[in-house]
Amino acid sequence: MKKDEAKNRIDLLKKEIEKHNNNYYVLNKPSISDFEYDLLINDLAQLEKIFPEFADVNSPTQKVGSDKTKGFEQFKHEYPMLSLGNTYSKEDLEAFFSRTEKTLGFFPEYICELKYDGASISLIYEKGKLTKALTRGDGETGDNVIHNVKTIKTIPHKVESVNLPEKFIMRGEVIMFREVFDRLNSEKIANNEQPFANPRNAAAGTLKTLDSSIVANRELECLLYFLLSENLPSDKHFENLNIAKSWGFNVPRYMKLCKNHSDIFEFINLWDTERHNLKFDTDGIVIKVNSLKLQEELGFTAKSPRWAISYKFQAEQASTKLLSISFQVGRTGIITPVANLQSVLLAGSTIRRATLHNDAQIKILDIRIGDNVIIEKGGEIIPKIVSVDLSKREQSAEVFKFIENCPECGTKLIREEGEAGHFCPNEDCPPQIKGKIEHFVSRKAMNIDGFGEETVDLLYKNGLIKTVADIYNLKKEQLLKLDRFANKSADNIIAGIEKSKEIPFQKVLFALGIRFVGETVAKKLAIRLKNIDALLNCLFDDLVNVDEVGEKIANSIISYFTNPKNLEIVNKLKVAGLKFAEDNNMQNYPPLLQDKSIVVTGSFDKPYDRKKLEELVDNFGGKLVKSVSKLTSFIVAGEKPGPDKIDKAAKLNIKVISRDEFLRMIEIDI
Ligand code: IVH
Numbered sequence: 001m002k003k004d005e006a007k008n009r010i011d012l013l014k015k016e017i018e019k020h021n022n023n024y025y026v027l028n029k030p031s032i033s034d035f036e037y038d039l040l041i042n043d044l045a046q047l048e049k050i051f052p053e054f055a056d057v058n059s060p061t062q063k064v065g066s067d068k069t070k071g072f073e074q075f076k077h078e079y080p081m082l083s084l085g086n087t088y089s090k091e092d093l094e095a096f097f098s099r100t101e102k103t104l105g106f107f108p109e110y111i112c113e114l115k116y117d118g119a120s121i122s123l124i125y126e127k128g129k130l131t132k133a134l135t136r137g138d139g140e141t142g143d144n145v146i147h148n149v150k151t152i153k154t155i156p157h158k159v160e161s162v163n164l165p166e167k168f169i170m171r172g173e174v175i176m177f178r179e180v181f182d183r184l185n186s187e188k189i190a191n192n193e194q195p196f197a198n199p200r201n202a203a204a205g206t207l208k209t210l211d212s213s214i215v216a217n218r219e220l221e222c223l224l225y226f227l228l229s230e231n232l233p234s235d236k237h238f239e240n241l242n243i244a245k246s247w248g249f250n251v252p253r254y255m256k257l258c259k260n261h262s263d264i265f266e267f268i269n270l271w272d273t274e275r276h277n278l279k280f281d282t283d284g285i286v287i288k289v290n291s292l293k294l295q296e297e298l299g300f301t302a303k304s305p306r307w308a309i310s311y312k313f314q315a316e317q318a319s320t321k322l323l324s325i326s327f328q329v330g331r332t333g334i335i336t337p338v339a340n341l342q343s344v345l346l347a348g349s350t351i352r353r354a355t356l357h358n359d360a361q362i363k364i365l366d367i368r369i370g371d372n373v374i375i376e377k378g379g380e381i382i383p384k385i386v387s388v389d390l391s392k393r394e395q396s397a398e399v400f401k402f403i404e405n406c407p408e409c410g411t412k413l414i415r416e417e418g419e420a421g422h423f424c425p426n427e428d429c430p431p432q433i434k435g436k437i438e439h440f441v442s443r444k445a446m447n448i449d450g451f452g453e454e455t456v457d458l459l460y461k462n463g464l465i466k467t468v469a470d471i472y473n474l475k476k477e478q479l480l481k482l483d484r485f486a487n488k489s490a491d492n493i494i495a496g497i498e499k500s501k502e503i504p505f506q507k508v509l510f511a512l513g514i515r516f517v518g519e520t521v522a523k524k525l526a527i528r529l530k531n532i533d534a535l536l537n538c539l540f541d542d543l544v545n546v547d548e549v550g551e552k553i554a555n556s557i558i559s560y561f562t563n564p565k566n567l568e569i570v571n572k573l574k575v576a577g578l579k580f581a582e583d584n585n586m587q588n589y590p591p592l593l594q595d596k597s598i599v600v601t602g603s604f605d606k607p608y609d610r611k612k613l614e615e616l617v618d619n620f621g622g623k624l625v626k627s628v629s630k631l632t633s634f635i636v637a638g639e640k641p642g643p644d645k646i647d648k649a650a651k652l653n654i655k656v657i658s659r660d661e662f663l664r665m666i667e668i669d670i
Contacts, residue, residue: 001047001050003051006047006050006051006054007051007054009047010044010047010048010051010054012363012364013040013043013044013047013364014044014059014060016040016360016364017037017040017041017044017060018060019420020032020037020040021060021065021066022065024037024065025065025066025067025136025204026066026067026068028196028201028204028205028208029197029201030197030201031357032384032386033315033376033384033386034086034283034312035088035312035314035315035376035386036376036384036386036387038086038088039386039387040364041060041061044059044060044061045061048061057302061303062302062303063138063139063302063303064081064082064083064136064138064139064303065138066137066138066139067119067135067136067137067138067142067143067204067208068135068137068138068141068142068143071210071625071626071627072135072143072144072145072208072626072627073143073144073626073627073628073642073644073645074137074141074142074143074144074627075132075134075141075142075144076140076141077122077134077137077139077140077141077142078124078169078228079169079228080139080140081120081122081134081136081137081139081142081171082139082300082303082304082305083139083303083304084115084286084304084305084308084309084310085301085304085308085309085310086284086309086310086312087309087310087311087312088311088312088314090265090268090311093264093287093309093311094261096287096309097261099306100289100298100306100307103297103298103306104294104297104298107260107261108289108290108291108294109257109258109259109289109290109291110257110258110263110264110287110288110289110290111237111238111255111256111257111258111287111288111289111290112255112256112258112263112264112267112268112285112286112287113225113252113254113255113285113286113288114252114254114271114275114278114282114284114285114286115282115283115284115285115286115310115312116172116173116175116223116225116252116280116281116282117173117175117198117199117200117280117281117282117283118173118174118175118176118199118200118203118204118223118280119135119136119173119174119200119203119204119207120135120136120171120172120173120174121133121134121135121136121145121149121171121172121173121174121207121222122134122135122136122142122169122170122171123149123155123169123170123171123172123224124167124169125159125167125168125169125170126166126167127166127167128158128159128160128161128164129157129158129159130146130149130150130155130156130157130158131146132144132146133145133146133148133149133150133155135207135208143208145207145208147212147215148206148207148208148209148212148215149174149207149222150212151212151215151216151220152174152220152221152222154221154222154250155222155250156247156248156249159247159248159249161246161247163233163243164247165229165230165231165232165233166231167229167230168227168228168229168231168232169226169227169228169229170224170226170227170228170244170249171224171225171226171227171228172222172223172224172225172226172250173222173223173225174203174204174207174220174221174222175199175200175203175220175221175222175223175280175281176199176200176202176203176206176218176219176220176221176280177199177219177221177279177280178199178279178280178281179279180199180218180219181196181198181199181202184196184202184218185202198281199280199281200281202218203220206218206220207220210624210626213611221250221280222250223250223251223252223280224241224244224249224250224251224252225241225251225252225286226241227240227241227243227244232292235291235292235293236290236291236292237288237289237290237291237292237295238255238257238290241255254271257290258287264287267285268285268311271285272313275313282313283312283313284310284311284312284313285310285311286308286309286310287308287309287310287311288307288308289307289308294307295307315376315377316346316376316377317346317374317375317376317386318344318345318346318351318374318375319344319372319373319374319375319389320341320342320343320344320351320372320373320375321341321342321370321371321372321373322339322340322341322367322368322369322370322371322372322373322385323340323341323342323369324340324369325337325338325339325340325356325362325369325400326338326340326407327403327407328431329406329407329408329424329429329431329432330431330432330435331431331432331435331436331438331439331513332423332432332435332513332515333423333424333425333426333427333429333432334421334422334423335358335403335406335407335413335421335422335423335424336355336356336357336358336421337355337356337357337358337359337362337402338353338354338355338356339353339354339355339356339367339373339385340352340353341353341354341373341375344375346375346377346383351375351383353382354373354375354382354383354384354385355382355383355384356384356385357384357420357421358420358421358422359402359415359420359421359422360420360421361420362400362402365385365386365387365388366388366399367385367388367400368388368393368397368398368399368400369397369398369400370393370394370396370397371388371389371392371393371397372388372389372392372393373385373387373388373389374386374387374388374389402422403422406424406426406429408424408429408430408431409424409426409428409429409430411424411425411426411429412425413425427563427565430460433460433466433467434456434457434460436467436468436513437456437460437465437467437468437471438452438453438456439511439513440468440471440511440512440513441456441471441500442511444507444510444519445503445507445508445510445511446500446503446507446508446511447500447503447507448471448493448496448497448499448500449492449493449495449496449499450489450492450493450496451471451493451496451497454484455484455493458482458484459474459482462482464478467565467569467572468511468512468569468573469568469569469572469573469576471497472497472572472573472576472577472578473576474493474494474497475494476490476491476494479493479494500578501576501577501578501579502579503578503579504526504579504582504583505526505531505532505579505580505581505582505583506522506523506525506526506527506582507522508573508578508579508580509522509525509526509532509535510522510523512560512566512569512570514556514557514560515556515560516552516553516556517553517556517557520548521548521549521553524546524547524548524549525546525549525557526582527582527589527618527619527621528546528547528591528621529546530581530582531580531581531582532570532574532580532581533580535557535561536561536567538557540554540555540558543557543558545594545595547618547621547623589619589620589621590620591620591621592620592621592665592666592667593617593620593621593622593665593666594621594622595633596622596623596633596634597622597623597625597631597632597633598617598622598623598624598625598632598633598634598635598636599624599625599626599627599628599632599634599635599636599645600613600614600617600624600635600636600638601635601636601637601638601641601642601645601646602637602638602639602640602641602642603638603639603640604638604639604659608659608663610638613636613659613662616666616668620666627645628645628648628649628652628654629652630652630654632649632652632654633654634654634655634656634657635649635654635655635656635657636657636658636659636662637656637657637658638659641656
């Protein structure tokens with residue numbers, strides 16, 4: 001590879017990996033498997049090795065991804081939270097053993113543990129009391145999610161034992177049992193919400209929820225695998241874990257002390273099959289040198305310890321031929337490429353299609369028609385292509401060129417800056433129209449009973465609905481002319497349509513399907529602006545002042561309402577009698593806390609307890625934040641406020657007020 005080609009590919013890989021880091025650690029919505037991610041990292045590491053002039057300390061090969069999120073107070077980890085080197089083959093594992101043996105001069109004792117698939121957590125105990133619970137963050141500092149962690153029943157808030165170190169840290173993994181995950185996702189699907197991809201994402205996402213009562217309902221678990229302290233009870237990892245267990249910590253029993261290779265491989269082979277019988281997901285085995293002295297001798301690389309490694313179980317894969325690529329158009333015009341494959345058996349089902357996500361993904365994998373590709377079944381139902389077998393590539397295989405025009409309507413596609421995919425800008429494109437109608441009638445939006453995908457398709461094909469506004473002109477006689485409808489089903493749908501006129505403004509706003517305006521944003525806009533006319537006349541600067549609305553959303557709203565076709569739809573819906581203003585009987589709150597960032601700390605008696613105060617901040621247009629910064633407007637402090645928050649407020653000269661002062665501020669008589 002030429003130097004400039006290598007530079008381009010390095011830049012491309014870095015960008016791609018950063019994006020996946022964000023998807024995984026911040027959004028908790030990974031779009032590729034760990035295996036695919038590791039392939040990208042390996043690719044980049046290889047290139048950096050061959051072209052050292054392009055290596056840099058900030059490369060994703062040198063640091064761990066960050067999970068830091070807004071809304072939590074951040075603290076530095078006393079001991080950095082590192083990652084682990086991954087291996088996928090027994091040969092790689094042998095190479096790891098040889099390396100350690102070479103450094104130490106002998107084969108050390110190892111501990112094999114399961115690799116729990118969740119979100120890492122560092123529990124800090126001082127004088128036996130749990131004082132902080134930090135996420136990994138970027139490895140150096142993490143978010144304090146103690147309120148959420150305290151809802152996990154197996155984590156002790158207080159530990160008592162004679163030999164307890166003054167200060168110690170328990171590290172482990174917050175997980176969700178598969179049974180709880182299935183229940184949660186069924187609920188989500190029933191509510192028309194996006195389900196979580198897998199239990200790991202559900203656990204990580206829940207841990208970062210700002211409302212601890214939601215967390216408590218989700219029944220998280222925590223499995224612990226590491227004790228850290230300046231005064232450890234033993235100089236062996238295994239003993240320390242067993243002692244921690246005797247202190248009341250949830251240290252799983254799936255561990256083994258191994259004195260030779262075969263002990264280790266036995267453990268691996270056992271769990272490669274036994275793992276399916278566990279209540280939780282494990283994606284591999286962690287192998288650690290038992291002696292802490294030897295651990296110290298082996299030390300660390302920039303990213304991971306040299307005394308431990310993980311062996312990952314491979315997801316089920318198959319190899320097949322890519323026959324062609326076709327394209328699907330989504331509700332917002334997003335084009336998704338789909339791979340048509342020579343049929344192949346994978347994990348018990350015949351696979352003919354796989355998702356390719358977008359053009360960026362095709363480029364990253366450099367997929368060409370006719371290639372032999374490796375497909376994998378991840379957490380999702382649709383398999384994906386994870387790599388190309390280059391050794392089998394035909395000489396004649398040409399670089400794949402993404403389509404330039406919409407496959408449905410022929411309009412020239414657009415690729416917006418910063419977006420990985422293409423989209424069709426033509427709102428009259430049939431799949432977009434149908435997709436918008438499907439969204440409009442869905443449960444979380446107008447919730448019209450009996451109006452599913454098939455009905456939308458039928459009514460659209462028969463020319464009865466072209467926009468969502470046409471739904472309100474549908475007549476029973478028109479429906480009866482279609483084969484699918486009988487007297488009763490036609491009555492039901494008409495009744496459902498009529499009933500939807502009672503749906504509150506915030507849901508109507510969500511139903512319109514404005515790009516990037518999800519349920520929460522729609523709710524914030526409705527509460528703040530009260531009616532559609534205020535929203536229509538809102539300028540960019542006012543929009544970005546609404547909680548949760550950033551530049552991207554503000555631009556999308558403006559662009560929606562400057563389109564005459566959309567204005568016409570809104571007008572027709574108004575005439576039809578849909579609610580385009582917040583109900584008067586819904587309490588009308590003046591925006592007395594507009595532009596204020598407010599921290600609420602400590603506990604308060606009912607009726608104005610902490611939850612209620614937080615609700616009031618929101619209702620009166622304020623922004624609730626969890627940590628104190630120079631942007632904080634003031635702090636409302638109750639009994640036993642967070643000492644760190646009060647100290648920080650004093651340092652930054654931020655006002656601390658009582659609950660009564662706060663209530664007076666929003667004109668509530670007490
Ligand atoms: S020990 C210095 N043991 O895997 C890192 N980690 O990929 C020592 N994990 O960040 C980590 N199960 O969140 C260790 N039995 C186990 C584990 C485990 C899951 C996670 C942990 C770590 C990540 C690294």
